Amino acid sequence: MLEQLNEKDFGTPRRISEQEVTLEIDGMQVTVAAGTSIMRAAAEGGVNVPKLCATDSLEPFGSCRLCLVEIEGRKGYPASCTTPAEQGMKVRTQSPRLQALRKGVMELYISDHPLDCLTCAANGNCELQDMAGVTGLREVRYGYEGENHLDSKKDESNPYFTYDASKCIVCNRCVRACEETQGTYALTISGRGFESRVSPGQDQPFMDSECVSCGACIQACPTATLQEKTVIEMGQAEHSVVTTCAYCGVGCSFRAEMKGNEVVRMVPAKDGQANEGHSCVKGRFAWGYATHQDRILKPMIRAKITDPWQEVSWDEALNHAASEFRRIQKKYGRDSIGGIVSSRCTNEEGYLVQKLVRTAFGNNNVDTCARVCHSPTGYGLKQTLGESAGTQTFKSVEHSDVILVIGANPTDAHPVFASRMKKRLREGAKLIVIDPRHIDLVRSPHVQADFHLPLKPGTNVAMLSSLAHVIVTEGLMATDFIAQRCEDKAFRQWRDFVALPENSPEAMQDITGVDAGLVRGAARLFATGGNAAIYYGLGVTEHAQGSTAVMGIANLAMATGNIGREGVGVNPLRGQNNVQGSCDIGSFPHELPGYRHVSDSTTRHLFEQAWGVEIQPEPGLRIPNMFDAALDGSFKGLYCQGEDIVQSDPNTQHVTAALAAMECIVVQDIFMNETAMYAHVFLPGSSFLEKDGTFTNAERRISRVRKVMPPKAGYADWEVTVQLSNRLGYRMDYAHPSGIMDEIARMTPTFHGVSFEKIDQLGSIQWPCNDEAPLGTPIMHVDQFVRGKGKFIITKYVATDEKVTRKFPLILTTGRILSQYNVGAQTRRTENVQWHEQDLLEIHPHDAEERGIRDGGWVSIQSRAGDTVLRAKLSERMQPGVVYTTFHFPESGANVITTENSDWATNCPEYKVTAVQVMPVTEPSEWQKKYTRFSKVQHALLGKAASPVKDKSIA
Numbered sequence: 001m002l003e004q005l006n007e008k009d010f011g012t013p014r015r016i017s018e019q020e021v022t023l024e025i026d027g028m029q030v031t032v033a034a035g036t037s038i039m040r041a042a043a044e045g046g047v048n049v050p051k052l053c054a055t056d057s058l059e060p061f062g063s064c065r066l067c068l069v070e071i072e073g074r075k076g077y078p079a080s081c082t083t084p085a086e087q088g089m090k091v092r093t094q095s096p097r098l099q100a101l102r103k104g105v106m107e108l109y110i111s112d113h114p115l116d117c118l119t120c121a122a123n124g125n126c127e128l129q130d131m132a133g134v135t136g137l138r139e140v141r142y143g144y145e146g147e148n149h150l151d152s153k154k155d156e157s158n159p160y161f162t163y164d165a166s167k168c169i170v171c172n173r174c175v176r177a178c179e180e181t182q183g184t185y186a187l188t189i190s191g192r193g194f195e196s197r198v199s200p201g202q203d204q205p206f207m208d209s210e211c212v213s214c215g216a217c218i219q220a221c222p223t224a225t226l227q228e229k230t231v232i233e234m235g236q237a238e239h240s241v242v243t244t245c246a247y248c249g250v251g252c253s254f255r256a257e258m259k260g261n262e263v264v265r266m267v268p269a270k271d272g273q274a275n276e277g278h279s280c281v282k283g284r285f286a287w288g289y290a291t292h293q294d295r296i297l298k299p300m301i302r303a304k305i306t307d308p309w310q311e312v313s314w315d316e317a318l319n320h321a322a323s324e325f326r327r328i329q330k331k332y333g334r335d336s337i338g339g340i341v342s343s344r345c346t347n348e349e350g351y352l353v354q355k356l357v358r359t360a361f362g363n364n365n366v367d368t369c370a371r372v373c374h375s376p377t378g379y380g381l382k383q384t385l386g387e388s389a390g391t392q393t394f395k396s397v398e399h400s401d402v403i404l405v406i407g408a409n410p411t412d413a414h415p416v417f418a419s420r421m422k423k424r425l426r427e428g429a430k431l432i433v434i435d436p437r438h439i440d441l442v443r444s445p446h447v448q449a450d451f452h453l454p455l456k457p458g459t460n461v462a463m464l465s466s467l468a469h470v471i472v473t474e475g476l477m478a479t480d481f482i483a484q485r486c487e488d489k490a491f492r493q494w495r496d497f498v499a500l501p502e503n504s505p506e507a508m509q510d511i512t513g514v515d516a517g518l519v520r521g522a523a524r525l526f527a528t529g530g531n532a533a534i535y536y537g538l539g540v541t542e543h544a545q546g547s548t549a550v551m552g553i554a555n556l557a558m559a560t561g562n563i564g565r566e567g568v569g570v571n572p573l574r575g576q577n578n579v580q581g582s583c584d585i586g587s588f589p590h591e592l593p594g595y596r597h598v599s600d601s602t603t604r605h606l607f608e609q610a611w612g613v614e615i616q617p618e619p620g621l622r623i624p625n626m627f628d629a630a631l632d633g634s635f636k637g638l639y640c641q642g643e644d645i646v647q648s649d650p651n652t653q654h655v656t657a658a659l660a661a662m663e664c665i666v667v668q669d670i671f672m673n674e675t676a677m678y679a680h681v682f683l684p685g686s687s688f689l690e691k692d693g694t695f696t697n698a699e700r701r702i703s704r705v706r707k708v709m710p711p712k713a714g715y716a717d718w719e720v721t722v723q724l725s726n727r728l729g730y731r732m733d734y735a736h737p738s739g740i741m742d743e744i745a746r747m748t749p750t751f752h753g754v755s756f757e758k759i760d761q762l763g764s765i766q767w768p769c770n771d772e773a774p775l776g777t778p779i780m781h782v783d784q785f786v787r788g789k790g791k792f793i794i795t796k797y798v799a800t801d802e803k804v805t806r807k808f809p810l811i812l813t814t815g816r817i818l819s820q821y822n823v824g825a826q827t828r829r830t831e832n833v834q835w836h837e838q839d840l841l842e843i844h845p846h847d848a849e850e851r852g853i854r855d856g857g858w859v860s861i862q863s864r865a866g867d868t869v870l871r872a873k874l875s876e877r878m879q880p881g882v883v884y885t886t887f888h889f890p891e892s893g894a895n896v897i898t899t900e901n902s903d904w905a906t907n908c909p910e911y912k913v914t915a916v917q918v919m920p921v922t923e924p925s926e927w928q929k930k931y932t933r934f935s936k937v938q939h940a941l942l943g944k945a946a947s948p949v950k951d952k953s954i955a
């Protein structure tokens with residue numbers, strides 16, 4: 001689906017109003033919503049008024065005076081961008097006088113602008129150039145010799161874009177984009193009059209300022225002042241293809257602007273329903289990994305992990321993998337092998353992997369990385385509300401009056417949604433943050449949390465119960481909602497439970513560490529402040545009581561009637577781009593597509609009929625069970641597509657011991673990742689730019705992934721799975737991923753109405769999409785819950801087994817940072833390392849001082865599971881007693897220290913709570929030394945010098 005390179009710019013944002021006005025523009029009748037600017041009304045009617053400071057993603061500013069119009073009966077020449085259309089108005093956009101005025105404006109701009117259009121990076125895509133043409137500028141009467149800015153210095157500090165002040169027309173669009181769209185307030189116009197210039201921070205280079213490289217200012221800039229370096233190097237693109245970002249669960253839509261098969265730049269799509277034209281540094285700029293020299297493009301095999309890799313043909317690799325899997329099953333039994341579905345791959349690819357396991361392997365040993373992130377969401381929301389998914393659209397936050405963020409750090413992990421949320425907060429919505437750390441949202445420009453409850457890690461359930469206690473005991477419940485919509489008996493049991501004195505904020509204060517008065521205040525605000533929405537992340541799910549906390553969140557939403565309409569709801573902020581989708585399409589060992597249990601004979605029968613095999617009625621192995629079984633000697637073979645379990649799963653030594661005990665590990669990936677170092681077959685994967693398919697984001701929104709270049713290794717991932725299945729003797733036959741989606745839709749009630757064709761028509765679809773909801777379902781549980789009546793569930797706080805002791809007196813919690821992504825395989829291979837080149841241990845200055853730790857010094861972090869060494873960062877964002885790190889670099893070994901404790905219901909690891917001791921040291925840990933040796937050997941066995949990934953974790 002090729003797109004126009006530039007989307008139409010209507011000049012000012014769309015206004016929504018039930019009232020309409022009709023006016024006449026250049027003799028044409030135009031009807032628009034009240035509040036629409038004359039400029040936009042004209043554009044909607046097909047008349048483009050010249051403009052420079054206006055763009056439809058920003059509120060009008062009225063500074064350039066190029067958009068002047070004549071209005072019958074009015075004096076002067078009002079700016080059409082700032083003048084609202086009125087009923088009966090008669091507007092002229094063209095006249096000799098207007099032409100002369102506009103030409104005069106352009107003359108002034110051009111007299112202080114370099115005349116290097118032919119060699120300028122924006123040539124052919126520059127609004128200033130366009131306006132010079134539109135206004136008929138032929139000469140500049142003032143000449144070019146006067147005082148000017150043509151010698152201004154370029155700022156090239158940012159790895160992705162340049163700022164060339166000589167080309168700036170001071171239209172303010174960038175400043176407004178940074179404020180209105182991104183909410184970072186990194187830019188100002190410094191100086192006055194002729195001296196005025198755009199300035200990041202305090203006249204700093206971009207890289208030293210608050211700028212987070214979201215790209216909104218570049219998008220807004222009408223000239224080449226702010227310009228992508230790739231465009232400077234490669235020139236303007238020639239075509240574009242709309243696709244979906246492959247990083248986080250926001251699921252931003254981008255136009256991949258291309259020259260042949262090369263990406264020139266990624267531009268967030270204005271009509272992208274998840275992002276509405278915004279982006280973050282990862283989606284917009286960090287796509288270079290897709291063509292990085294570390295890509296492995298040839299299939300490889302080896303008998304033992306100590307053998308060198310041997311490049312072979314696709315045929316040989318696939319035949320070898322199939323024969324090994326069959327050999328293992330013959331020797332150790334049907335259940336001795338399994339597969340892992342990637343939440344980074346498409347829905348169609350995930351569906352095929354689980355289908356291969358259930359058909360060709362003949363068991364249910366399939367799992368996905370959602371196991372280690374949001375499996376408690378699936379479980380908890382299914383129990384309480386009846387559906388394993390979030391309830392809203394992202395846009396719904398525009399109607400929220402109170403926003404409760406618990407265990408999530410959206411400005412780092414879900415940045416585009418964070419910008420949307422911050423906009424609503426700037427408009428006056430109230431904010432409650434429940435997080436052990438002082439995350440950015442607690443206080444950032446023009447945003448301040450009304451309540452920050454800095455609880456101790458591992459006490460979410462205690463906190464949620466004490467919030468519920470206040471709501472119940474102070475009579476703040478939505479009694480009508482509960483009576484009509486929820487199971488009465490379960491509600492009464494829950495109400496009586498949370499009302500117990502032991503659940504009061506005062507009683508829980510010692511457990512949570514949060515002042516009871518704050519908890520009471522937050523609970524009152526949540527229950528009485530209007531539309532209240534809850535957003536949560538892995539800080540809720542990755543706990544021993546992860547599922548309990550999710551149910552506690554659903555309880556709170558039901559108790560206050562905050563479900564089933566705009567502005568409210570329960571919103572899990574999903575981590576990976578397709579974690580929702582991989583769960584939807586049956587990647588769990590106990591569920592067939594559409595969250596139907598394998599023990600349900602009707603569902604099983606449906607799939608048995610369609611697939612022509614018998615499906616096992618018992619759930620298969622979860623990922624941690626696969627590891628245990630491998631160490632027991634009963635699990636010997638694994639097909640792992642697009643996941644790096646060695647780096648991402650807890651207790652690394654346990655994982656690597658399990659992998660080392662297996663006989664055939666088939667890794668399908670784009671890079672030689674940590675897991676591939678234990679593999680026997682390597683099947684080259686394809687990046688999101690190389691295939692067709694769909695991703696499903698955190699809003700249940702299914703969006704198209706479109707191929708912009710051919711697969712570098714010859715096949716898209718889905719084609720490889722098809723070929724593997726065929727060699728295993730189970731016939732798969734698909735011409736295109738659309739056929740796979742058609743099969744998913746046929747077999748899954750919530751997907752019945754989904755097809756590629758429909759997604760192309762609608763832009764994207766939020767499931768359920770079927771006969772009852774042919775256009776999809778933006779908001780769930782509107783009149784009744786999916787399970788009929790909502791079910792309150794008692795959420796008793798049980799302290800984690802992971803206790804602090806004298807030996808391990810601190811709690812380690814983990815998270816992400818904006819510039820890096822999860823295991824870092826992609827972002828570490830981009831210039832994003834300039835922001836974060838190693839994982840650091842954040843520690844409160846008091847804890848550091850007690851231990852003689854200095855900022856930037858090496859520290860060892862020891863837990864019951866293992867130890868590792870990182871550099872320390874002293875930070876008052878931490879509370880004393882709690883330390884924090886990210887896990888983006890394999891060498892830092894954050895998961896060497898995390899334990900095997902997990903959620904009672906789903907086995908989701910307790911990444912967020914590990915008791916540790918931290919001490920200054922001078923050298924890497926034993927594990928790190930061993931890792932370095934092993935990694936070097938594995939790269940040598942690869943037979944080519946893989947370029948070292950930039951990492952300063954261990955010197």
Ligand code: SF4
Binds near residue numbers: 177184186187213218
């Ligand atoms: S890139 Fe984003 S954060 Fe940086 S100055 Fe531009 S708009 Fe602001």
Ligand code: SF4
Binds near residue numbers: 172198221
């Ligand atoms: S940098 Fe671009 S957007 Fe910003 S004021 Fe200058 S010309 Fe306008």
Ligand code: SF4
Binds near residue numbers: 246248249250
């Ligand atoms: S917010 Fe997420 S989906 Fe959007 S551009 Fe950033 S990483 Fe990609």
Ligand code: FES
Binds near residue numbers: 050054081
């Ligand atoms: S576009 Fe209206 S004043 Fe600049």
